Amino acid sequence: MRGQRIKVPGNAADLVMRIIGIAALAAVTVFVIVMWKRIPDVVPSHFTFRGQIDGYSGKKMLLFPLVIGWGIFGMVNLLSAIPQAWNIPVQLTAENMGRILRTLKTMLLLIGMIVALFLSYMTFVMARGQGMAPAALALFLVAVVLSTAVCTTRVFLQR
Numbered sequence: 001m002r003g004q005r006i007k008v009p010g011n012a013a014d015l016v017m018r019i020i021g022i023a024a025l026a027a028v029t030v031f032v033i034v035m036w037k038r039i040p041d042v043v044p045s046h047f048t049f050r051g052q053i054d055g056y057s058g059k060k061m062l063l064f065p066l067v068i069g070w071g072i073f074g075m076v077n078l079l080s081a082i083p084q085a086w087n088i089p090v091q092l093t094a095e096n097m098g099r100i101l102r103t104l105k106t107m108l109l110l111i112g113m114i115v116a117l118f119l120s121y122m123t124f125v126m127a128r129g130q131g132m133a134p135a136a137l138a139l140f141l142v143a144v145v146l147s148t149a150v151c152t153t154r155v156f157l158q159r
Contacts, residue, residue, distance in 0.1 A: 006083045008101045014080075017109040021073050021116035025066070028120040032062055032127055043126045051132030062127055069119035076112030080105050089152065090159040099158045107151035114143045 032039070039059050046055025079085060083101050092100060118140040125132050 004084070006097075006101065008080075008083055008105045011102075013106065014109055017113040018077060021077075021113040024117050024120035025069050025073060028123045028127075029066055029070075031124065032066065035127060039127050040129055043129060044131065045126065047122075047132050047137070049137055050134045051136050053131045059127075062123055065119045065123045065126070069116055069123070072119075073112050073116045076108050076115075080108045080112075088155075090155060096159055100155050103151050103154050103158065107147060110147045110151070111144055114140065114147065 036059075039062070041059055042056050043059050043062060044053040044055070045057035045061045046053070048054050083105070086101075086104055088100065088104065090096075090100065118136070121136065122132065
């Protein structure tokens with residue numbers, strides 16, 4: 001696969017995951033910009049595993065999850081278009097390449113969307129001065145781990 005130009009065609013699910021990620025990040029970015037003057041000078045900036053606030057910072061800290069969210073989402077989407085850069089855990093053959101690359105592209109875009117949704121949610125609750133829902137961090141971690149495990153298992157079954 002090295003040195004070889006490979007393209008994994010997009011599909012409707014790719015488009016939906018990209019739209020959801022962009023919509024979440026764009027909505028919270030617009031919210032922060034529009035509400036900036038109303039946002040308190042001090043906002044929650046650290047949460048316990050159960051979503052309770054246990055640290056505060058200046059409101060400029062809201063930029064951190066926004067920048068990280070846009071950065072991760074952008075990098076994952078860029079990386080999804082460059083399969084030559086992927087570290088693939090199985091040997092690719094002419095027979096399995098299409099299926100395996102399709103599964104890995106889906107995994108990348110799914111994780112990008114999950115991260116975008118979580119960081120958008122976190123920015124929103126920070127801007128409102130609230131704690132997160134008790135299960136928010138656990139749901140985020142389960143979603144990332146589960147999607148990674150399912151897609152990786154599928155790759156091994158497809159080889």
